[in-house]
Amino acid sequence: MVGTRASSSLLKGLMLTVLLFLFIFPFLFLLINSFKENTEITSNPLAFAQKFSMENYTTAFEKMGYLSSFTNSLIITVLAVLLISLVSAMTAHYFVRNQTKFNQYTFLLMVASMIIPFQAIMIPLVKIYGSLDMLDNVWSLIYMYVGFGCSLAVFIYHGFVKGVPAELEEAAMIDGCTRTQTFFRIVFPVLMPTTATISILNVLWIWNDFLLPSLVLISPENRTLPLSTFSFYGTYSVDYGPLMAGLVLTILPIMVVYLFAQRYIIQGVMQGSIK
Incomplete structure (x- = not known):
C-alpha cells in the first residue's frame, strides 16, 4: 500500500515536472536566443549563446522607443482596466438589485455577446470608426477595450x-x-x-494584445509595446536577436505583475461563479 502511494506520488511529480517544462520552454527559448546573434539563432536556436552580450537589449530598447511604448501601454492598460472594473461592477449591481424583464434580457445579451469572435467584427469596426475619424487615437482604443471587456466582467460580478x-x-x-x-x-x-x-485578467489581455492596437493605432508615437516589436521585421528579413530581446522586455513587466497576483485569479473566478 505504501509502495503504491509512493509510486503514485512519483508519477504525479514526473507529470508535473514535464508540464512545467512544457509551459516554461517558450520563455526559456526566447530568453536564450535574446543573447545571441542572428547567425547563431538561425544555425542552432536551441543552443546557448557562445558569447554573452547585452547588445540585443540595447538595440531593442532604442529601436522600439521603449519608454514611449511602455508609457502608452501603461496608460491604455491602467485606464481601460479601471473603467472596466468600475462600470461592470455598477452594471452588475444594478442588474441584481433590479430584477426586471428588461434587465434580465440585457444581461443575457451581454453574456451571449462573449461568444462572438473579434475577427468577425473587426473589419466593420475599423470601417465605422475610420469613417468617424476615431482611429489612431489612444482614447478610442481605451473605449473599445471597455466595450469588449465589460461583458465578461459583468458576468463575474453578477454572480458575486x-x-x-x-x-x-x-x-x-x-x-x-x-x-x-x-x-x-x-x-x-x-x-x-x-x-x-x-483586473488581473484584463491587464494580461490588454497589455499583450496585438490585433486590436494594430487596427487602431497607426502613428509610431502611439504604438504599444507589442506593436513596437514589429519594427524588427524588414521587407525580406527579420532581425531575430533584437526581436527576441524586445519580446523579453515586453513580457517582463506583465510577468512580474502576474507572479505577484496569480493567487487572486482562480479564487475570484470560483467565488463569482458559485455564489
Whole structure:
C-alpha cells in the first residue's frame, strides 16, 4: 500500500515536472536566443549563446522607443482596466438589485455577446470608426477595450453580487447614505476579491494584445509595446536577436505583475461563479 502511494506520488511529480517544462520552454527559448546573434539563432536556436552580450537589449530598447511604448501601454492598460472594473461592477449591481424583464434580457445579451469572435467584427469596426475619424487615437482604443471587456466582467460580478446581503445596503440607506454612497462604501469594498481577479485578467489581455492596437493605432508615437516589436521585421528579413530581446522586455513587466497576483485569479473566478 505504501509502495503504491509512493509510486503514485512519483508519477504525479514526473507529470508535473514535464508540464512545467512544457509551459516554461517558450520563455526559456526566447530568453536564450535574446543573447545571441542572428547567425547563431538561425544555425542552432536551441543552443546557448557562445558569447554573452547585452547588445540585443540595447538595440531593442532604442529601436522600439521603449519608454514611449511602455508609457502608452501603461496608460491604455491602467485606464481601460479601471473603467472596466468600475462600470461592470455598477452594471452588475444594478442588474441584481433590479430584477426586471428588461434587465434580465440585457444581461443575457451581454453574456451571449462573449461568444462572438473579434475577427468577425473587426473589419466593420475599423470601417465605422475610420469613417468617424476615431482611429489612431489612444482614447478610442481605451473605449473599445471597455466595450469588449465589460461583458465578461459583468458576468463575474453578477454572480458575486448575489452573495452580498441586501440588508447591508438597506441599513446604510437608513443611516442616511444615498444609493451612490451605499455602492462605493458598502458594496464595492466587498467586491474587492472579484475586482482583483477581473483586473488581473484584463491587464494580461490588454497589455499583450496585438490585433486590436494594430487596427487602431497607426502613428509610431502611439504604438504599444507589442506593436513596437514589429519594427524588427524588414521587407525580406527579420532581425531575430533584437526581436527576441524586445519580446523579453515586453513580457517582463506583465510577468512580474502576474507572479505577484496569480493567487487572486482562480479564487475570484470560483467565488463569482458559485455564489
